[in-house]
Amino acid sequence: MMRLPARSIAVLRLSAAALTLIAVGATFFSTASRATINPFNFFGFFTIQSNLLAAAALSATAVLVLLGxxxxxxxxxxxxxxTAYMIVVGLVYNTLLVGLPGGVELPWANTVLHVVFPVYCLLDWALVADRGPLPWRRLWVVLVYPVLWCAVVLVRGATDGWVPYPFLNPVTGYGSVLLYVLLIAVAVITAGAAVFGLSRLRPVTVRSEPVRTRG
Structure with a gap:
């Protein structure tokens, strides 16, 4: 089994996170250069927020390793x-939305946010041995952010009329919106269960120097 130094993994994580931040920033400024853009709308998309959250989590982990x-x-x-959110982002886009109009307009940034970073997050979690088995009783935690995100989207849709995705627009009927919210919850909890399950497997090809967790 190949063993990679923990510091090398940390640098790789920081590089992946930096590429993602560059992709988000490039998309924002590219859009702003052609039209007036509302930051609250731009950063209201699940894809953008999930990429930023995953980049932050990876960066924090990497910095702790570099600090010993x-x-x-x-x-x-x-x-x-x-990681569960990025799995959902990657699967939904590449199975349902690829090729459709809308979304990230810069082709390279679109690839980073919907393909490269989701795949990296999954491989990093599956192959780098710096996490132990996660208790199933904590699985509910993966729903906290999506529930809050859906709540904010529904409030905005009912007040200022803006929604990131048409299927969450209250004008389509709250029954339809509720169905999609439930589907989002199922997708997230399924991805979370897969991530929790992977935490019980020993990496098979790449392993960094162990980083013990406390708490």
């Missing part, structure tokens, strides 16, 4: 949750 400190249990759990 251990990753707390809450950070490992946060990385598990954001």
């Amino acid at each position: 400190r251990t990753a707390p249990a809450w950070l490992v759990l946060a990385r598990a949750a954001t």
Whole structure:
């Protein structure tokens, strides 16, 4: 089994997170250069928020390694949750939305946010041995952010009329919206269960120097 130094993994994580931030920033400024853009709308998309949250979790983990400190249990759990979100982003886009109009307009940034970073997050979680088995009783944590996101979207849709995705627009009927919210919850909890399950497997090809978690 190949063993990679923990610091090398940390640098790789920071590089992946930086590429993602560059993709988000490039998309924002590219859009702003052609039309007036509302930051609250731009950063209201699940894809953008999930990429930023995953980049933050990976960066925090990497910085702790470079500082010679251990990753707390809450950070490992946060990385598990954001990995689940990125799985959902990648699967939904590449199975249902690829080729459709809308979304990220810069082709390279679109690829980073919907393909490269989701795949990286999954591989990093599956192959790097710096997380132990996560208790199933904590699985509910992966739903916290999506529930809050849906709540904010529904409030905005009912007040200022803006929604990131047409299927969440209240004008289509709250029965339809509720159905899609439930589907989002099922997708997220399924991805979360897969991530929690992977935490019980030993990496098969790549392993960093162990980083113990506390808490």
